[in-house]
Amino acid sequence: MIRLQNIEKVYRTDTVETLAINGINLDIAKGEFLSIMGPSGCGKSTLLNIMGLLDEPSKGNIQIDSQDISSYSDQKLAKFRNEKLGFIFQSYHLINDLQVLDNVELPLLYRNSSAKERKRLATEALEKVGLSNRLKHFPTQLSGGQRQRVAIARAIVGNPQIILADEPTGNLDSAMGNEIMDILINLNQNEGTTIVMVTHDENMAHKTHRLVRLFDGSQVQ
Amino acid sequence: MMFRHLFKLIWNKRKQNFLFLSEILVSFMVIFAVFSFLTFYYQNYSKPLGFDYKKVWSISYDNGLLTKNRDSLNIFYDNLYKSLKAMPQIEEVTYTGANFPYSNSTMSTGLNSNGKKFNPVNSYVVGADYQKVWNIKLVAGRWFLPEDAVTKNKNFIINETLKKQMFGEGDAIGKLIGDYDDKEKMKIIGVVQDIKANGDFWPAGNAMFTRLDTGYFRNNSHILVKVRDGADATFESQLYKFMTNTMKNSVEIQHLSEMRDAKNEVTIIPMVIFIIIASFLIINVALGLFGVLWYNINKRRSEIGLRRAIGASGSSVSLQLVMEAMILATMSLMVGCFFAIQFPLLSVFNIPASVYIVAMLLSILFIYLLVFACSLYPGKQAAGIHPAIALHEE
Numbered sequence A: 001m002i003r004l005q006n007i008e009k010v011y012r013t014d015t016v017e018t019l020a021i022n023g024i025n026l027d028i029a030k031g032e033f034l035s036i037m038g039p040s041g042c043g044k045s046t047l048l049n050i051m052g053l054l055d056e057p058s059k060g061n062i063q064i065d066s067q068d069i070s071s072y073s074d075q076k077l078a079k080f081r082n083e084k085l086g087f088i089f090q091s092y093h094l095i096n097d098l099q100v101l102d103n104v105e106l107p108l109l110y111r112n113s114s115a116k117e118r119k120r121l122a123t124e125a126l127e128k129v130g131l132s133n134r135l136k137h138f139p140t141q142l143s144g145g146q147r148q149r150v151a152i153a154r155a156i157v158g159n160p161q162i163i164l165a166d167e168p169t170g171n172l173d174s175a176m177g178n179e180i181m182d183i184l185i186n187l188n189q190n191e192g193t194t195i196v197m198v199t200h201d202e203n204m205a206h207k208t209h210r211l212v213r214l215f216d217g218s219q220v221q
Numbered sequence B: 001m002m003f004r005h006l007f008k009l010i011w012n013k014r015k016q017n018f019l020f021l022s023e024i025l026v027s028f029m030v031i032f033a034v035f036s037f038l039t040f041y042y043q044n045y046s047k048p049l050g051f052d053y054k055k056v057w058s059i060s061y062d063n064g065l066l067t068k069n070r071d072s073l074n075i076f077y078d079n080l081y082k083s084l085k086a087m088p089q090i091e092e093v094t095y096t097g098a099n100f101p102y103s104n105s106t107m108s109t110g111l112n113s114n115g116k117k118f119n120p121v122n123s124y125v126v127g128a129d130y131q132k133v134w135n136i137k138l139v140a141g142r143w144f145l146p147e148d149a150v151t152k153n154k155n156f157i158i159n160e161t162l163k164k165q166m167f168g169e170g171d172a173i174g175k176l177i178g179d180y181d182d183k184e185k186m187k188i189i190g191v192v193q194d195i196k197a198n199g200d201f202w203p204a205g206n207a208m209f210t211r212l213d214t215g216y217f218r219n220n221s222h223i224l225v226k227v228r229d230g231a232d233a234t235f236e237s238q239l240y241k242f243m244t245n246t247m248k249n250s251v252e253i254q255h256l257s258e259m260r261d262a263k264n265e266v267t268i269i270p271m272v273i274f275i276i277i278a279s280f281l282i283i284n285v286a287l288g289l290f291g292v293l294w295y296n297i298n299k300r301r302s303e304i305g306l307r308r309a310i311g312a313s314g315s316s317v318s319l320q321l322v323m324e325a326m327i328l329a330t331m332s333l334m335v336g337c338f339f340a341i342q343f344p345l346l347s348v349f350n351i352p353a354s355v356y357i358v359a360m361l362l363s364i365l366f367i368y369l370l371v372f373a374c375s376l377y378p379g380k381q382a383a384g385i386h387p388a389i390a391l392h393e394e
Helices: A044-051 A074-084 A100-109 A115-128 A144-156 A174-191 A202-206 B002-012 B018-045 B070-086 B130-134 B146-150 B160-167 B214-218 B233-247 B256-299 B301-310 B314-340 B353-383
Strands: A002-012 A017-028 A033-037 A059-064 A085-089 A162-166 A194-198 A210-215 B056-061 B090-096 B108-113 B116-126 B138-141 B154-159 B176-178 B185-192 B207-211 B222-227 B251-255
Touching: A002 A044, A017 A044, A033 A044, A033 A174, A033 A202, A044 A059, A044 A162, A044 A194, A074 A085, A074 B301, A074 B314, A085 A144, A085 B301, A100 A115, A100 A144, A100 B002, A100 B301, A115 A144, A144 A162, A144 A174, A162 A174, A174 A194, B002 B314, B018 B256, B018 B314, B018 B353, B056 B233, B056 B256, B070 B090, B070 B214, B070 B222, B070 B233, B090 B116, B090 B130, B108 B160, B116 B130, B116 B160, B130 B222, B138 B160, B154 B160, B160 B185, B160 B207, B233 B251, B251 B256, B256 B301, B256 B314, B256 B353, B301 B314, B314 B353
Parallel strands: A033 A194, A033 A210, A085 A162, A162 A194, B116 B207, B154 B185
Antiparallel strands: A002 A017, A002 A059, B056 B222, B056 B251, B090 B222, B108 B116, B108 B176, B138 B185, B154 B207, B176 B185
16 A cells, blocks of 8 residues: 655755655555554654655655655645545644534545535544534634544545554543544544554554554664 | 635634734725825816817916006907907917916806706806817807897806706707806806816816906906917017006916916825825735735644645645635725725715726725735745644644
8 A cells, every 4th residue: 555665864954964764665555554653753753744745755765555656746746645645643733713524624625525515524524533513613622632533534534545643642641542542443444444653652553453663764673 | 615615714713814804904995095086087187178278378467557447448458459469479369367277266156057056166257269269169059259248148158067967968058047146047158168277187067158248357367368389488578578568567477388287286296195105005014914924824834734734735725825815805895895885875075986986996906916916925935835844843
């Protein structure tokens, strides 16, 4: 599903060159639930951003769903992200000025779907995460766990094949974290969604199919 | 669909957008005022002048020392007219009241027709050759003849504007009209083309012309002469000497072309000052809008990053921000138009409704262009926000 070949990422300033990712080779199969662990600054999020086509590698090749996306234009990449990928972030990244339903509808706005269709799909996604009773609430009226569930609903509303989760339980207590983890496992098992999750939590990582450890930009496990 | 989404977003953030909305509203009102003036002036400027001023000179004199005897006064002015007319450099001569075109005098009255009062009406007291001096075009009827001095009803001539107000498309010639108090009836014998006596930028307004009768000479102090091409400064000096010797008093000769320039400057100079002040204000507003948009984008970096992540391209982010600014402008313009539309509805300052409507449309266009221009660069900057960085800033 995702193939990373010899991925390198170098951040350059006038005086300093920092190697964030160093020669990563990784194959993630369809339906796999993979977690990435490592100390802060080891390149976990950078790797996830490269997989999510939010950042370009300095070197190497990336294929998603057998497509080489290196030559894709900005427009084509945006469409690809919209259709194939779903994102979950540690800090949720919900738009506080929009109601829960509108937040979940967001990815569908960049497709040609009708208002009625958007509402139906967003309501369904919110039902899946157990928030069908919070459609008209604003994010600031929700708890951290509820906000992350809204973010998951937003990630799955477009029915993507891959979900990239950057420390989805990082801001939550263990009970809430487990709830979120259960939702992700459920998505993986029942919907067959490929999930790549960056985490600091060993317990969460051990619930996934495979664990990849990074250290100083290199894969150590 | 994006439009509805953006409108919802803006509506939910209306308090944060208050500054932006207020700035646009204030600029719209200022621009509306500027465009109202400009449209009013342009509409008047584009209408024909209605007369020819280029070779006309005015001679102002003080007749206070002349005899009070009416007959000898008439003979004196008749001789003066003949002497002036005999000069080879002079084509036409006429006596006139003080309120000839481009003078700073006005004389107005009111008229009554079919129970309706027409007020004010510029009243011009004119000599027999006034039409020839100015080359005023007759639209209907005729100019004054010597026999008009002895008619039962006083004969007079009106301009097109007054004719339209009184009779619409109907005929005016021969109609009897009441004077200011509606005590005396006067007969319309002619309709002339409108003359823009107050400069190129002001409307002709209602005007009537009455014949200068001999009794008026006692108070009269202005002669207009139309000179031929060869009339130069030497001739002007000769004319001045002649008039001074004849009137035995102070005389002033002015060229109507110079008087026209002076009259137009009275309109142009304040307008230019107003436009300069408004331009500075608009520059400030533009910088303000630019700043507010820039600030908003920096506050919304994570939202922009998120939108990029879930499927927005750089250009669609840019378009979204421009659209948001345009929607905000539309909201302000709706409030602004509510106030602006009161001007034509209430006929404020007696200015034609078309002036306000055109000014309103131009102001709307201007504001949209201003907002569009101010939002382009911040929109472009937003498109350049790197999603991976923006999403990790919080």
